[in-house]
């Protein structure tokens with residue numbers, strides 16, 4: 008079956024004071040119907056920009072989709088105008104944002120904010136919309152939904168607001184939910200509840216989820232497939248088990264090693280193996296592999312030639328010259 | 343905190359001095375640059391003008407009255423045949439001097455009040471902020487008129503007609519415009535007070551005055567410069583308004599506002615008489631405001647990209 | 648909500664008291680006795696003068712004098728204008744409608760210009776429209792009202808002869824002609840004042856819109872597919888108006904300043920021109936009273952702004 012969403016060679020650039028910032032630089036991501044895909048990578052690697060580019064929610068200008076295709080159910084979204092995309096927004100693809108504290112409009116009641124997307128996309132009366140809204144609030148386990156529907160966002164806690172956001176994203180039963188770090192801003196205990204809720208909803212409505220996160224723990228618990236991003240590029244993509252069992256890209260390996268290990272004694276537990284250095288600047292990035300300055304295995308070729316994303320095993324792709332060398336050896340042995 | 347380990351983009355491309363960077367940003371605001379140039383010409387004109395244009399400001403020649411611009415009188419003459427250019431050069435000195443002096447007064451009072459309010463956490467701070475808010479809601483022009491009405495005669499006796507009114511106008515305009523500066527300075531205090539380098543200075547036993555002078559005020563400098571620039575323009579308008587209402591400088595002192603006041607009853611026969619001084623006020627004020635805008639671009643980090 | 652309004656009222660009272668104190672202190676500090684020229688004024692009968700001195704308690708200690716004065720002001724006992732030969736409160740009530748008419752119409756004109764222009768400019772930042780609007784706004788608030796007034800008279804009255812430049816209260820016409828004439832003579836003063844205000848308001852609106860437009864909840868709204876116009880009006884404007892209300896209120900003192908100038912230029916018989924004429928004729932009770940009325944108007948507008956603020960922002964009124 009054709010994938011639900013296929014992002015091909017997406018490049019999203021921002022013009023800034025200092026030059027063109029290549030926030031997303033040739034990203035390929037595929038999401039199948041009903042699956043949960045996790046996108047991981049450290050802060051600033053372009054996860055949010057990638058997700059927002061799908062529905063052109065980035066600020067334009069300064070942002071611009073410079074190249075690529077975003078094919079949703081067989082239709083390329085890139086050439087569509089904002090007006091045309093409005094038919095897909097919320098109706099086909101729902102969004103949950105990172106910051107529940109700032110993602111809701113402070114001067115409208117949560118009920119109005121959920122109902123407005125119902126009224127936009129489905130032919131319902133004000134009264135029906137209200138009923139559906141209350142139903143949605145109940146579904147995301149907001150106690151006293153009938154009363155709370157008329158409250159303003161500031162009357163809710165962070166976790167409750169994120170539930171409201173989920174209700175809002177689900178209201179029109181979209182085929183794909185994009186959740187951009189939905190739990191990062193929340194307490195640890197609340198985080199688990201929200202992830203459970205999301206999982207629950209996904210199973211109930213049978214939609215696909217693109218979950219953006221930088222917590223590898225979350226990935227292990229929720230994902231079926233994982234895309235690892237680094238500095239605006241995809242560096243590795245695999246099924247979740249394959250990725251954790253056999254991470255191939257040095258960056259992925261670093262990420263996985265940085266997960267706190269419960270099984271180690273407390274003294275080791277605190278010593279996470281953080282990856283040294285930080286994300287390179289995305290304005291005039293150096294040629295070659297962008298991870299090279301931080302990579303333990305960096306070779307001469309790494310600073311000269313860009314490693315391309317290629318298949319290394321069924322359903323497992325990565326972009327690293329290390330793989331090339333090994334593959335090259337294997338190819339040589341075959342010949 | 344991550345910012346500490348991150349190499350900042352500008353550091354990678356050679357070290358800029360902060361003033362060079364400021365100038366680079368300022369110079370991108372084309373209108374501000376043009377304005378700075380215009381203002382410079384205006385200042386030069388009123389400062390060295392009298393040495394070049396040696397026509398007296400009060401030579402009366404009724405026969406040559408109400409003439410439009412000509413070679414002998416580039417800006418024309420008024421009803422008494424006085425040369426408008428010469429009078430405007432003289433008046434420009436007063437207008438600009440009032441603007442600058444009133445700005446200094448307002449920045450001084452504002453910095454003082456803002457610093458005191460920012461330093462004291464108790465009743466004094468609250469009281470001063472209440473006072474600031476109160477002053478913000480005073481109707482400025484009526485109060486200005488009232489003060490001048492009540493005090494001009496007293497000061498005239500002490501400082502002479504021109505000096506007295508100059509001091510009065512400067513003090514009153516400055517004294518009614520310090521509130522934005524006070525707020526800015528206080529805000530700087532509140533935001534910077536907790537920052538590490540001030541904490542460190544405090545831990546090292548720096549005296550409060552020293553903390554303020556060395557650490558906090560320099561940080562408040564940018565916003566205060568911007569506010570001060572705008573204040574110059576506002577003070578020039580305030581002075582011109584007073585003179586225009588016939589309540590500013592004495593009738594024989596040809597400030598730009600006064601020239602307009604005298605000209606306003608002759609609009610039909612001598613529009614040039616009103617247009618030149620009015621244009622001068624406008625150009626000065628708009629230039630200063632654009633410079634303020636350019637400075638905001640240059641000095642204020644909170645810009646929308 | 649009503650509790651909030653009440654609390655705002657309680658805050659307004661101290662500021663009124665503060666303003667009255669400032670006015671009184673200014674009066675008390677003024678060199679000489681502001682009423683002394685009454686003694687030399689042959690028009691003032693000695694018994695009136697005596698009564699005045701007694702009522703103002705000019706020989707009492709200063710705080711008593713303040714209380715007396717305040718008490719008299721609160722009772723509407725604002726003194727007598729020897730120049731106009733009538734009670735000050737009557738005089739002011741006569742003049743106030745013209746001032747409110749001009750200021751009110753100017754305010755409406757300013758809003759009608761500033762909101763659409765500011766909103767549209769903010770939706771297309773740094774576009775040609777935005778740059779032109781921005782530059783015009785700068786020019787607009789750098790043009791002092793007295794100069795715009797003169798320019799308008801020069802263009803529309805002297806050169807084109809379209810509009811009258813003297814405002815009159817006894818228009819010799821009736822019915823529809825009266826109304827038309829009222830509007831015609833108000834065009835220039837209202838335009839002068841309104842354009843001046845529109846200039847700074849446009850900038851407030853634009854920058855408030857730009858501040859809001861970048862916020863997360865606007866992205867949320869766009870992600871719902873609501874359409875540009877709906878997002879701008881329902882989500883951005885609704886929030887941007889909250890700070891704009893405060894900024895407009897802060898602008899009120901300057902508006903009254905502009906009103907005084909405009910009234911003077913177009914000879915509108917409002918309280919602004921009354922202030923100038925009473926200063927020129929040393930009519931102290933009127934000067935004090937008009938200044939106080941302006942102060943009260945500022946406080947009143949601040950109060951209105953506070954109430955609007957509370958109405959626009961649920962976070963405030965529910966607290």
Ligand SMILES: Nc1ncnc2c1ncn2[C@@H]1O[C@H](COP(=O)(O)OP(=O)(O)OP(=O)(O)O)[C@@H](O)[C@H]1O
Nearest residue numbers: 021028030049050051052053054055056057066069
């Ligand atoms: N409007 C914008 N203008 C300029 N640069 C932008 C803009 N939005 C994002 N960027 C840049 O794009 C890059 C990628 O940002 P993005 O928000 O996608 O990162 P992220 O992976 O989502 O990080 P995080 O985990 O912190 O959310 C960053 O360098 C950021 O500075």
Ligand code: SF4
Nearest residue numbers: 296299302309327328
């Ligand atoms: S390409 Fe080279 S530098 Fe990049 S990750 Fe692979 S080994 Fe490291």
Ligand SMILES: [Mg+2]
Nearest residue numbers: 054055105187
């Ligand atoms: Mg992000």
